[in-house]
Amino acid sequence: MLGSLLLTALALGVAALQQVPVQAEDTLPKDSASELLYLHRKLVEIESITGNEGDVGQWLASYLREKNFTVETQEVSENRHNILAYGSKRSTTILVSSHIDTVPPFWPYYHNKTSDVIGGRGSVDAKGSVAAQIIAVQALREHLRDDLSLLFVVGEETGGDGMRAFSSWSERPQPNYEVVIFGEPTEGKLVCGHKGILGFTVHVKGKAAHSGYPWLGVSANDVLAEALGKLLELREKGLPWSEKYGNTTMNFGKIEGGVAANVVAETASANIAVRLAAGTPNVVRGLIISALSDVKARVEKLGGDLEIEWAGEGYPPVNINCDIENFDTMTVNYGTDVPLLAGDHRRYLYGPGSIFVAHSDHEALKKKELEQAVLDYRRLIVEASRMDHQTQQEL
Ligand SMILES: *[C@@H]1O[C@H](CO)[C@@H](O)[C@H](O)[C@H]1NC(C)=O
Ligand SMILES: *[C@@H]1O[C@H](CO)[C@@H](O)[C@H](O)[C@H]1NC(C)=O
Ligand SMILES: *[C@@H]1O[C@H](CO)[C@@H](O)[C@H](O)[C@H]1NC(C)=O
């Protein structure tokens, strides 16, 4: 009895879904297009560099309430909130998500009506996705029987504290979502996966001395230079690679050491990010430790120290579903919140604009890309949820 009721409900669901004219529509209705531009502009105009997402979050929450979403906020840290929005039910099959923080510095919004280029900090990463997702979901709420939620998180740009907090939130909607669509700049393509990440800092402690008598000290800078040499060797030949993601890369992002030319450096450090194309963070941690073990042993014998501080657990390459027809696909080298959302769900990654301008001083996209993203999100949501219903019927 329950089974047949369920099947009927699912069949109705599928029938309802198939009425959505997703492919037929290739331009956005005028009122949706102007609402999209308005929403995007408001979001970009409010500065929201990671750590300072309070104002944009407040504005977005009240915007969504005006649109008749039920809005909940989750405090991640003081005056920084994740925003969860949904309609008549709290636990939904589909979740659509992106982030509201940006990298520094702030660049003001502009819209060049001659070229139809829209720019400003966050215009691409990821407020383009946020605005397009909201407009797309608004249009689909009826068709999908309000079985859609929106989640906008803080802190994506600096390690994902927002998404981590949502994952471990005791009031998190249960059961888990079945389909999650993430928004990041992907040039309007579906992303089939991205590299993993492992961050670490090498800290060296030596012993200060007058540079005229260097044998009385232990130069932390010398030791660090040697350690970086070992890591360069490792990078040249020893790191895992794969057909899908190419080579693992290692970036020496920030190096510091010493105080002056005439002083033997007492401390030195290097911040390093590894983008994993294969293997696991554990494997790469092992390779790094063994590459540095000789240098470490030597400096310790001289009374100094070399320590590796890991920036969190890291994660291996992240495979993402991209099995939707008529989307171009690609892989990317940047990290996202995708692996940080706990649960067993099908996941997709799509968004307007290019990652190559995302963190630059010329962050911008075309109005047309933004509008196309609304249509694409609609199609993506419908197709992904339709597959979900079909899978359930087959079971
Ligand atoms: C929200 O709901 C109210 C009351 O049902 C309705 O009058 C209003 O038009 C709705 N607004 C939107 C944007 O859907
Ligand atoms: C707007 O774009 C046009 C066409 O690309 C360009 O010639 C013009 O200089 C731009 N205007 C501003 C204010 O940047
Ligand atoms: C990967 O590294 C190898 C060896 O350093 C190099 O020859 C090759 O061009 C690299 N491949 C890519 C895709 O960068």
Ligand SMILES: [Zn+2]
């Ligand atoms: Zn982003």
